[in-house]
Amino acid sequence: MVTMEKVVSLCKRRGFVFQGSEIYGGLANTWDYGPLGVELKNNIQQAWWKFFVKDRADVVGLDAAVLMNPKVWEASGHVANFNDAQVDCLQCKSRFRADHLIEDTLENVKVEGLSLTDLDKLIEQNKIKCPKCGQAKFTKTRVFNLLFKTNIGPLAADSDDVFLRGELAQSMFTNFKNVLNTSRKKLPFGIAQVGKAFRNEITPGNFIFRTLEFDLMEFEYFIPENEWEKHFDYWMTEMEKWLDTAGIDRSRTRIRQHSEDELSHYSKKTADIEFETPFGWKELYGLAYRTDFDLKNHMEKSGVDLTYMDPHTNEKFIPHVIEPTFGLSRSVLMVLLSAYHEEEVDGETRVVMKFKKNMAPYQIAVLPLVNKLNDAATEVWEKLRTSYSTDFDSSGSIGKRYRRHDEIGTPYCITLDYETIEKDQAVTVRDRDTMKQDRIKITQLDKYLKEKLSGA
Ligand SMILES: [Zn+2]
Numbered sequence: 001m002v003t004m005e006k007v008v009s010l011c012k013r014r015g016f017v018f019q020g021s022e023i024y025g026g027l028a029n030t031w032d033y034g035p036l037g038v039e040l041k042n043n044i045q046q047a048w049w050k051f052f053v054k055d056r057a058d059v060v061g062l063d064a065a066v067l068m069n070p071k072v073w074e075a076s077g078h079v080a081n082f083n084d085a086q087v088d089c090l091q092c093k094s095r096f097r098a099d100h101l102i103e104d105t106l107e108n109v110k111v112e113g114l115s116l117t118d119l120d121k122l123i124e125q126n127k128i129k130c131p132k133c134g135q136a137k138f139t140k141t142r143v144f145n146l147l148f149k150t151n152i153g154p155l156a157a158d159s160d161d162v163f164l165r166g167e168l169a170q171s172m173f174t175n176f177k178n179v180l181n182t183s184r185k186k187l188p189f190g191i192a193q194v195g196k197a198f199r200n201e202i203t204p205g206n207f208i209f210r211t212l213e214f215d216l217m218e219f220e221y222f223i224p225e226n227e228w229e230k231h232f233d234y235w236m237t238e239m240e241k242w243l244d245t246a247g248i249d250r251s252r253t254r255i256r257q258h259s260e261d262e263l264s265h266y267s268k269k270t271a272d273i274e275f276e277t278p279f280g281w282k283e284l285y286g287l288a289y290r291t292d293f294d295l296k297n298h299m300e301k302s303g304v305d306l307t308y309m310d311p312h313t314n315e316k317f318i319p320h321v322i323e324p325t326f327g328l329s330r331s332v333l334m335v336l337l338s339a340y341h342e343e344e345v346d347g348e349t350r351v352v353m354k355f356k357k358n359m360a361p362y363q364i365a366v367l368p369l370v371n372k373l374n375d376a377a378t379e380v381w382e383k384l385r386t387s388y389s390t391d392f393d394s395s396g397s398i399g400k401r402y403r404r405h406d407e408i409g410t411p412y413c414i415t416l417d418y419e420t421i422e423k424d425q426a427v428t429v430r431d432r433d434t435m436k437q438d439r440i441k442i443t444q445l446d447k448y449l450k451e452k453l454s455g456a
Contacts, residue, residue, distance in 0.1 A: 002340040004278045008207055010351070011336070014408050016040065016361075017208060029211045036408055037332070039361035039389065041215070044246055044331050045194055047358065048217045051245055052192055052238075052324075059190035059219055060183045064171030066196060067162050072170050073147060075301040076294060081265045082166055083143045084201055085119055091135035097202050098141045101128060113261040116141045148198040148212075164198035164213075169323060172220040173294045176306055176319075187308060187319060188231060192219035194328065206279050208329045215328035220290075222308070222319035228289050231322045232269065236287055239273060239324055246331060247356035249338035252276040253284065266293040275334050284334055286325045292318040335359060339409060345435070353409030354433060357453050360409045362391045364449065367401050369417040377416045380427065380442060384414075388449065406432060412449065 011017040016037035020030030033041055053059045073079050085098040098119045099111045105128045111119060119141045122128075127136045148164040165171070172179075172191040179191050194217045201212070223231050236255070243250055258270040266288075273285040295318050299306040307316045339353040357363060364384060368377035374394055381392050391410065393401050398415065405413050413430040420427055426441045429448065440448050 001276075001278055002337060002342075004207060007333075007336055007340060010340075010353075010407060011037065011207075014404075016336070016408075029205060030213070031208050031211060033332075036361040040335065040355075040359060041328065041332050043359045043361075044335060045215075045217065045328055047245060048242070048326065048328075048331075049192070049194065051242055052190075052217075052219060058185070058188060059192050059221075060179060060185065062172060062175055062179065062191050062193045063195065064168075064175065064193065066165050066198075067152075068165060068171060068174070070162055071301060072174060072298075073163050073166070075297045076170050076173075077265050077297070078147055078163075078166050079145065082146045084146055085116060085141045086144050086202060087123065087138040087141050089130040089133060089135060090137040090139060092130060092133040094130060094132045095202055096131070098123065100202075101131075102126075104131070105129070112259075116143065144200075146199045146201050148200045165196075166199055167197050168193045168195055168216050168218050169220055169290075169294065173298055173306075174302075176222070176295060177304065180308065186311060188221060188223040188227070190219040190221040192217075206277075206282075208333050209277070209279075209282065211329060214330075216325060217328050217331075218323060218325040221322040221324070223322060224310075224317070225292070225320045228291075228320055228322065232287065232289055235322055235324050236271060239285055239287060239326075242326075243273070245356075246335055247338055247354075247359050248275070248284075248331070248334045252338070254281070256281075264288065266290050275337075277334075277337060284327065284330055286323075288323045288325070290321040290323050292320050294321065295319060350403065350406055352406040352432060355409040355411075357411045360411055361389065362405070362408065362410045363388045363412065363453055365391045365393050365401075365405045365410045365413045367398060367413055367415045368394050369398060369415055373416045373418070373421065376421050380414065380416065380445070383446070384449070387446065388453070402430065412452065414445070 014036060015034035018032045018034050019026045020032050021027045053061050086095055087098050087101065088095050102109055102111050102119065102122050106126055109122065123138055129136045147166050149161055150164060151160040152162055153160050172193060175191070195215065196213055197216050198213050221231060221235065243253060252275055254274050256272045256274050263270055268291050269289040271287050272283045274281045275284040295306045299318065306318065308319050309316050335355065339355045341352050341354050343350045343352060366377050366381040368374050371394060378392070381390060384390055393404065402413060409432065411432045415428040415430065417428070426439050427445065429438045429440050
């Protein structure tokens with residue numbers, strides 16, 4: 001399995017992901033997507049939107065504000081329940097999540113559902129040491145809320161406190177009536193959204209796997225209560241199909257059901273799709289049955305009727321909800337980990353990112369063999385540039401350029417040589433995975449590439 005070090009280094013070297021605020025020494029757990037990273041991320045996001053929204057008759061989209069009325073988060077239970085238990089090292093002042101500290105030190109200890117006193121006891125009795133400085137002296141465990149707080153207006157008073165959203169779901173619930181009335185959808189139907197969420201938590205790092213701000217793709221699927229199991233199973237199957245669409249290695253994924261005591265306060269059943277990363281099996285996607293918890297709460301606290309009337313029976317009820325959640329930043333990492341391959345070619349190691357062709361940052365690179373051919377190559381490039389995602393690369397030896405495009409996963413490299421202009425008006429097209437080369441007439445190039453890239 002590829003190490004994280006190799007992937008992080010490739011991401012920086014080739015412009016996928018940079019450390020946030022790097023010239024000022026960085027800011028913990030923030031990362032910036034570079035020219036290739038943003039293309040990869042956009043490709044995943046657009047493919048997700050097509051798969052779960054555009055290609056379906058029963059899901060519609062939403063793009064809501066990050067800042068919401070604080071009453072939303074009171075109603076949702078996030079102000080009361082969205083917490084981490086944390087301890088500080090008395091020696092070096094480092095802060096840790098109590099559950100991580102215990103589980104990383106003691107094998108086979110599950111801390112889910114334990115009280116703060118129990119957590120303190122475990123840390124004390126086992127003389128757990130600070131991973132940073134090695135001392136075994138901690139503060140008592142304290143609870144911190146994970147919502148990021150900020151305020152509106154220049155003269156901030158407590159009453160102006162607002163939160164950056166901790167999840168996307170709530171805006172789908174608060175807009176339930178708006179969407180229902182304007183889209184004229186009937187149950188079952190879903191509201192989908194892609195956007196940023198924020199959690200003020202202590203993270204163990206692991207590159208873009210867990211960050212304070214992160215991109216989510218998710219939808220709330222509204223159903224009658226008695227159909228929840230059927231829809232839960234259906235969406236798990238669709239989520240697994242999506243793994244193939246995105247190019248996430250299925251042989252490194254598994255499904256894990258949450259036990260009773262680790263269920264969130266709003267959920268009756270939850271299952272995760274986990275991915276085997278270099279730092280262990282980790283949650284990639286989640287599927288939760290949220291019951292009618294959210295709509296019921298918002299209906300009670302806002303006083304607005306959020307019931308649905310069945311057009312056949314005229315029965316009024318609060319819909320129940322199945323929620324598939326997909327981390328977009330996580331998807332980027334798992335796609336990178338799945339795509340990474342090292343191969344021996346002529347005694348040398350070739351690093352090649354075997355992205356699905358529609359996920360690759362560039363689909364095509366145009367390479368003039370020598371600089372004298374730049375004008376002719378530019379002409380070819382201009383014909384392709386608006387139809388495909390392309391790069392023009394004229395620096396370094398042709399071998400170096402092939403290696404560069406293998407490393408960023410460009411499926412096809414088009415090379416112009418002297419014969420192109422002097423003899424056959426044709427180019428060489430090199431396939432990233434097989435390294436085989438075809439000679440194609442420039443007039444046939446568009447047709448050839450369309451066929452190669454369709455069904456990608
Ligand atoms: Zn310490």
